[in-house]
Amino acid sequence: MLQISHQIPPEINRIRQLICKAGDDGADTFKKDLQKIVDVLGEYYQQNKQEVKDAMIQSFIQCAKLLPLKAGIYATILALLSTKQTTQSLTDQIILGLLEHLPQIAQEETPILGQTILKFLSELMNVGLLNTVSFVECLYDLEGGAENEQSPFYLQILLTTLPHAMIKAMEKNQIEFKNIIQNVEVLMTKRKTEDRLFHLWQSIRNFLNNQEKDAHTQIFQQFLKTSYPRPYLLFPDEMTQVRQLRRGFKIPIVKRTQIWRPQQILVLNDEIRSQNSNKTDVQIEITRQWIYETIDLFKTNRQQIVFQFQLYQNCIKMSPTQEAQFRQTLIFTLLNMAIEVVPRKDQLSSAFYSGLLTHLSQRNSDSIKEWNETIEQFIDQIPQNNVLIIEQLSDCLSHYFCNSNFKLNWDKYFGKYNPDETDSFNNYLVIMIFRKLFLLVSVEKITDLVPKNIIDWYSQLQDITKPLDIEQHSLAEKINSYLQQKLNGVDMLEQLKLITNPNPETVIQTFLECLLQCISKSITHLNVLSKRYLSFLLQPNIIKPEKLGEIMLNTIFKMWNHSVFHLKVYLKEFLNLEVITNLQVINWLNDLIKQKPEVFKIYNVLIAINDVFRKQTKLDQVQDCTYESVKEINTILTKMIEQEQDVVIQSSLENIQLQILIAFKQTNGTQLEKLLKEIKSTNVKQIVMSF
Amino acid sequence: MSNLNAASLYENLQQPISQYYDKSSNLTREEYFYKLSISTTLYLGNLSIYTTEEQIFELFNRVGAGVRRLIMGRNKETGKAIGFCFIEYFNHEDAKEAHEYLDLLKLDERAIRVDWDIGYSEGREYGRGTGGNQVRDSYRKVADPERPNVQSNRGRGRSYNNNGGRRKQPEEDESDNSGGGYKKRAGNRSNNNY
Numbered sequence: 085m086l087q088i089s090h091q092i093p094p095e096i097n098r099i100r101q102l103i104c105k106a107g108d109d110g111a112d113t114f115k116k117d118l119q120k121i122v123d124v125l126g127e128y129y130q131q132n133k134q135e136v137k138d139a140m141i142q143s144f145i146q147c148a149k150l151l152p153l154k155a156g157i158y159a160t161i162l163a164l165l166s167t168k169q170t171t172q173s174l175t176d177q178i179i180l181g182l183l184e185h186l187p188q189i190a191q192e193e194t195p196i197l198g199q200t201i202l203k204f205l206s207e208l209m210n211v212g213l214l215n216t217v218s219f220v221e222c223l224y225d226l227e228g229g230a231e232n233e234q235s236p237f238y239l240q241i242l243l244t245t246l247p248h249a250m251i252k253a254m255e256k257n258q259i260e261f262k263n264i265i266q267n268v269e270v271l272m273t274k275r276k277t278e279d280r281l282f283h284l285w286q287s288i289r290n291f292l293n294n295q296e297k298d299a300h301t302q303i304f305q306q307f308l309k310t311s312y313p314r315p316y317l318l319f320p321d322e323m324t325q326v327r328q329l330r331r332g333f334k335i336p337i338v339k340r341t342q343i344w345r346p347q348q349i350l351v352l353n354d355e356i357r358s359q360n361s362n363k364t365d366v367q368i369e370i371t372r373q374w375i376y377e378t379i380d381l382f383k384t385n386r387q388q389i390v391f392q393f394q395l396y397q398n399c400i401k402m403s404p405t406q407e408a409q410f411r412q413t414l415i416f417t418l419l420n421m422a423i424e425v426v427p428r429k430d431q432l433s434s435a436f437y438s439g440l441l442t443h444l445s446q447r448n449s450d451s452i453k454e455w456n457e458t459i460e461q462f463i464d465q466i467p468q469n470n471v472l473i474i475e476q477l478s479d480c481l482s483h484y485f486c487n488s489n490f491k492l493n494w495d496k497y498f499g500k501y502n503p504d505e506t507d508s509f510n511n512y513l514v515i516m517i518f519r520k521l522f523l524l525v526s527v528e529k530i531t532d533l534v535p536k537n538i539i540d541w542y543s544q545l546q547d548i549t550k551p552l553d554i555e556q557h558s559l560a561e562k563i564n565s566y567l568q569q570k571l572n573g574v575d576m577l578e579q580l581k582l583i584t585n586p587n588p589e590t591v592i593q594t595f596l597e598c599l600l601q602c603i604s605k606s607i608t609h610l611n612v613l614s615k616r617y618l619s620f621l622l623q624p625n626i627i628k629p630e631k632l633g634e635i636m637l638n639t640i641f642k643m644w645n646h647s648v649f650h651l652k653v654y655l656k657e658f659l660n661l662e663v664i665t666n667l668q669v670i671n672w673l674n675d676l677i678k679q680k681p682e683v684f685k686i687y688n689v690l691i692a693i694n695d696v697f698r699k700q701t702k703l704d705q706v707q708d709c710t711y712e713s714v715k716e717i718n719t720i721l722t723k724m725i726e727q728e729q730d731v732v733i734q735s736s737l738e739n740i741q742l743q744i745l746i747a748f749k750q751t752n753g754t755q756l757e758k759l760l761k762e763i764k765s766t767n768v769k770q771i772v773m774s775f
Numbered sequence: 776m777s778n779l780n781a782a783s784l785y786e787n788l789q790q791p792i793s794q795y796y797d798k799s800s801n802l803t804r805e806e807y808f809y810k811l812s813i814s815t816t817l818y819l820g821n822l823s824i825y826t827t828e829e830q831i832f833e834l835f836n837r838v839g840a841g842v843r844r845l846i847m848g849r850n851k852e853t854g855k856a857i858g859f860c861f862i863e864y865f866n867h868e869d870a871k872e873a874h875e876y877l878d879l880l881k882l883d884e885r886a887i888r889v890d891w892d893i894g895y896s897e898g899r900e901y902g903r904g905t906g907g908n909q910v911r912d913s914y915r916k917v918a919d920p921e922r923p924n925v926q927s928n929r930g931r932g933r934s935y936n937n938n939g940g941r942r943k944q945p946e947e948d949e950s951d952n953s954g955g956g957y958k959k960r961a962g963n964r965s966n967n968n969y
Contacts, residue, residue, distance in 0.1 A: 104784050150781035385782035386875040432872075435837040439876025479837050486881045523833050526825075529884050607828040607845055649833055656841070702840035703865055 096139040099128060103143040107157045107312065111399045114311065115318045118157070122164040129171060140174065145181040148204040149197055152377040153313070153396060155248075159207035160315040166213060167325040175213055179205065179333060187338045190237065194344060194430055196380045198241040199373070202226070202335075206249035211316045211326060216256035218332035219249065223264050229337035230271055235344045235774070236281055238337065239271060243284050247370050250292065265292060280346040284373070287366035312399040343774040347376070348424050350473070351465045353416040368413050375417045379440075383432060390443050397448075411451065414444070415458045422480050425472035427698070427742050429775050434476050438483035445488060452491055459484075460496055468509040470735040471687040472694060474516050475648070482520035490533045498538050507683045509732065515684070516648075518542055523649065559583065559591065563598045567613075573620035592627045593635050600639055604650075610657055618663050633668035641676070645685040651692035659696060665708050666700075666744065669693060670717045674724055677733070690736040697743035706747040711755045714748045718759060738768070745772045793891045799903075800893060810893040815843070815864045817874055820888035822848075822858045823921035830882060835862050838877070839869030846900050850907035850923070857902045857909055857923050861895045885921065 102121050109117055128136050148158050162178070165171045182201045189197045205222065208214040223245070229238030246268075253261040272285045311317050353368065374396075382389045393414070402410060422437035445455045459481070466473055485492050501514040518538070527539060566579050585591050599617055603610045621632055636658055644650035658664045673693060677686060700706045721741040728734040745763075749756045749772055760769050792811045800807055819831065828845055836842045841864075848859035864870040873889070880887045904910035908923040915922070 147784065150784060381781035384780055384871070384875075386878070388782045388785055391785070433838045435834070436872060436876050438837075439878070443876075483834065483837075483877075483880075520833070523830055525881070525883050607832055608847065611844070649829065652836075653832070699841045 093135075095128065095136065099125070099136065099139045100143050103140070103147050103158070103161075104151075106147075106161065107154055107315075107399060108395060111312060111401055114315065114399070118160060118164070118315055118318075122161055122168070125161065126165055126168050129165070129174065130169065137174065141177045141181060144178045145185075148178070148182060149185070149200055150381055152200045152203060152374055152381070153392065155200065155204040155207045156210075156312075156314045156316065158204065159211045159213065160319065162208070163211035163213055163316060163326045164319060164322055166327045167322050172327065172329060175208070175329060176331065179208070179214075179329075183333060183336065187336050190338045190340050191342065193342060194380060195237050195240045195244075196377055198237075199244045200377060200381075202241055202245040203248050206245050206252075207314075209249060210252050210314070212323060212328055213326060215328055215332065216253060217260075218329075220253055220257050220260045220264065221332060222335045223249070223253075223261075225335035225337055227264055227267050227271075229335075231267075232337075233340055235340070235342075235770075236275065236346060237340055237342075237344045239268075240281060240344070240346060242268065243281055243288065244373050246288050247291075247366055247373075250288065254292075265289075277346075279348050280372075280376075283349055283352065284369045287369040291366045310400050310402075312401075343770060345428065345771065345774050347421060347428070348426065349420050350423060350467050351416060351420055351462055353412050353462075368409065371410060371413045372417050375414060379421070379432075380430070383436070386439065386443060389440060390447060393444060394447060408454070411448075411454060412458050412461075415441070415455065416462055419459070419462050419477070419480065423466065423473045423476045425470055425476060425739060426771060427739070427746055427775070434479035435483070438480040441480065441484050442487040445484070452488060456488075456492055460493060463497075463513075469731050470739070471512065471691055471732055472736060472739055474509075474513050474687075475691045475695075478513070478516040478520045481517055482524055485521055486524045490530060494533075494535050494538055498535070498541070501541075512684055512687055515545065518545075519647075559585070559594045560598050563595050567598060567602055573617050576617060577620050577623075577626070589627065589631060589635075592621070592632070593639075596635055597639055600643060600654075603654075604643065607653065610653065614657055614661060614663075618658070618661050622663065629665075630668065633664040634672065636664055637669065637672040641685075641689065645681070645688060648688045648691050651688055652695050655692055655696045656699065659700070665713070666697070666706075667708065667713050667717055670720050670740075674720055677724065677728075683730070683733075686733060687736070690733065690740070694736065694740050694743060697740060697747065701743060701747040701750055704750060706751050709748050709751040711748075711752065711759065714744060714752075715759060715762075717744050718762070722763075742768065742771055746775045749773075749775055795890060797893070802893070807893060811891040813867055814891050814893055815867055815870045816892040816894045817862045817864075817870055818859065818888075818890045818892040819862060820859045820890065821885055822856075822860065822887060823883045823885050824856050824858050824923060825921065826856075826858075826883045826885075828860075831860060831862070834880070834882065835873055835877065838864070838873040840865050844895070846895050848900050848902060848909070851901040852907040855923075857907070857912070858921075859909060861892055861900070863895060883921075 102124060106118065106121055107114065125140060129140065144158055144162070148155060162171070162175050166175065182204070186198060186201065189195075189201075202222070205214065205219065209216055209219040223242060226238050226242040226245070230236065230242055250261070268285070269289070272282070275281070309317060316323050378389060378392050382392060397407075397410070418437050418441055421432070422434055424431070445452060448455065463477070466477065497514060497517060500510040502508060502511060505511060522542060527534060527542060531539065562583065563580075566576055571579065580591055580595060583591050599613060603613050621627060622629065640651065640654045640658075644654065655664075655669065659666070659669070673689065676689065718741065721737055721744070725734055725737045725741065728737060745756075745759070745768070748759065756772070760772065763769055792808060796804055796807055802810065817835075822831075828847060832842055832845055835845075842862055843865050844861075844863040846861040846863070848857050848861075849855065850857050862870075862873070864873065870891075874891065878889045880889060902908045902910070902912075902923075905913040906923075912923050918924070
């Protein structure tokens with residue numbers, strides 16, 4: 085770690101600070117700052133003290149690995165140092181130190197660190213410290229690794245390196261580089277997945293095919309001239325004196341056991357993309373890669389992510405067009421990550437994305453209007469095939485709009501609602517966004533900001549918790565009086581037993597309905613009352629567990645079928661108390677779908693079940709994850725998916741199936757293979773195995 | 776393998792975990808801040824007394840494995856909400872994520888303070904100020920319709936200070952409900968209003 089410590093000599097701390105913070109002071113004094121750093125580090129190096137040299141090596145290694153924005157800065161510093169004195173061993177040691185990490189990185193869950201290391205090595209080539217032939221050999225090593233593994237870990241590292249290396253490599257070693265490109269083409273053709281790697285590859289391929297002709301290639305060429313990522317452009321004379329390393333090196337490729345999946349990109353933001361030529365701007369892809377890297381590397385500290393983005397915007401002098409493109413790429417990338425509903429091990433919560441979006445937009449308060457317009461553009465293009473997308477998106481936007489003083493285009497959002505299309509995806513989207521928004525702020529508080537037609541529409545839309553039409557009124561009266569007396573579970577049971585009724589199930593049903601009415605007052609009521617009363621119902625000879633589960637699920641659906649929030653909360657609570665089981669939930673879902681209720685009610689239930697299962701897995705508290713029960717759940721879900729005609733419902737069922745299988749893998753991995761043999765879809769298997 | 780934590784490189788951007796030290800915790804400062812560093816509990820302050828559990832739960836449940844427990848701050852005498860709560864997560868990482876990314880939060884048009892807490896224990900949900908409300912409301916010079924209506928000390932010219940209350944956000948004052956001003960409430964809010 086490079087933190088300043090008072091036990092460490094001041095000169096070591098100073099070296100760490102200088103290297104870590106190189107370039108942080110902005111674009112105006114950039115060249116002078118770099119020169120100063122080189123002078124100071126050169127003086128330290130000349131002292132020839134081993135601990136000082138070690139500190140420099142370690143600092144460069146850490147920073148090159150963890151600060152992807154500064155790969156070019158560190159390469160430039162090392163190049164300038166090489167012109168002043170013999171620092172070959174310094175650069176050698178840094179490269180060797182980075183390469184030593186690669187085998188361990190290969191066993192990590194994501195290739196991010198591999199990417200940043202290779203990016204740095206490509207910049208060493210760009211400054212002339214590394215021979216192009218040696219570097220292209222590295223690309224061959226990566227390509228070999230990519231050929232021999234199932235998941236695209238090495239392929240990702242290779243592809244993300246290419247945009248930084250391709251110009252120099254084409255210039256100096258065209259034949260070998262073209263060979264690599266052809267091999268990558270073969271690898272990419274075999275993959276039939278349209279994910280982040282696909283778009284990155286498209287952009288690289290289009291760039292290479294159309295180098296001089298395309299307008300967007302010219303934009304990229306202009307971008308290449310910006311000096312912050314490539315500070316060596318500020319020192320053209322010095323770069324001619326850079327002393328190249330004599331040795332080559334190899335990228336150690338190891339056999340990997342983990343499966344890694346690149347993120348999906350559900351909404352693209354390349355305005356230049358046309359259906360005919362399928363172009364993708366490589367500059368957008370580079371920016372997108374950098375955003376992924378920054379989020380992954382700094383995700384534990386919000387201030388630092390925001391700082392990195394500010395650094396990017398302050399230091400890279402962008403034209404208005406480039407600024408707009410950067411803003412669009414940033415917003416689109418964040419929202420794409422937020423709405424990626426296929427489970428991922430490195431998935432962050434919607435609060436992360438909404439919080440980051442909020443903080444980043446507040447740093448750019450001058451352009452809130454443009455931010456909001458970009459968000460609207462994104463929403464216009466979301467795929468309409470999975471309700472979980474709506475759930476994630478509405479989570480993000482409700483938080484964001486609350487914090488940005490409701491400067492949204494109300495009419496634009498409400499305009500998506502079509503009263504003539506009762507079951508439409510867009511209608512559900514509008515309802516969810518406004519429900520979540522007006523849950524975070526009471527609509528009566530912002531009547532000046534919300535158009536009257538929306539207020540009127542919303543007031544008709546929302547229900548309070550539906551009072552149940554309890555058939556047994558006199559029975560309910562009795563039970564409610566017991567509840568008001570706050571009897572404990574045992575006493576309540578005794579009282580219920582005393583009630584004469586030919587059908588004991590009716591007594592229990594009425595009791596549950598009364599109880600749920602009480603519980604609905606608040607979450608505290610839910611916590612207290614459910615613990616007080618529900619567990620005693622599980623005692624033998626009171627009611628069969630299957631029947632209890634059925635009554636519970638039907639009752640909560642009757643009361644809260646219009647509220648995802650309540651469905652989630654109550655399902656989670658009752659699963660935790662083991663009043664219902666995962667298998668019961670799936671069976672009940674199957675019956676519910678067959679009854680064909682209003683489709684939005686089914687959507688609400690699907691979202692709630694997915695969320696509850698996902699959270700069980702996160703806590704390693706998966707209920708009843710035995711082989712037999714998971715097998716049965718899987719069988720039911722597979723049949724439901726095959727029979728379901730509605731694509732939206734089908735995709736949500738697939739998500740639920742994935743959640744259960746992932747939960748099973750986490751808790752009972754040894755038997756997973758047996759279960760996976762019954763699953764036909766390779767995609768499902770790969771997703772489960774990536775956990 | 777070192778984790779993917781580049782944040783450790785920039786020590787000067789790491790804020791102290793909290794500026795509030797609860798003397799009534801009977802812990803030394805070191806013990807207190809150590810507990811904060813491993814805590815799974817957050818304190819939310821400056822809530823409207825009309826903000827419901829559902830509202831808080833809806834937002835804070837979006838993190839990680841969700842909220843484990845939500846304890847609303849109450850007036851011991853009246854049982855009513857007094858504008859703060861504790862949120863307990865299942866692990867420190869989830870609490871940290873909520874603290875990092877749900878900070879600068881507006882709930883019911885009020886800027887909410889999100890701070891670390893050493894953990895709920897019985898009795899901590901009650902206000903320690905006048906009439907069973909929070910101490911900070913006792914020192915309020917300007918009436919805030921969204922906070923408990925404390926009559927004492929108003930008009931005595933006593934200025935508010937931080938000693939009795941949590942760390943203030945630098946940009947807010949005591950009656951901050953920025954973003955459009957207070958809108959007259961039609962009536963008491965039902966907890967079931969969603």
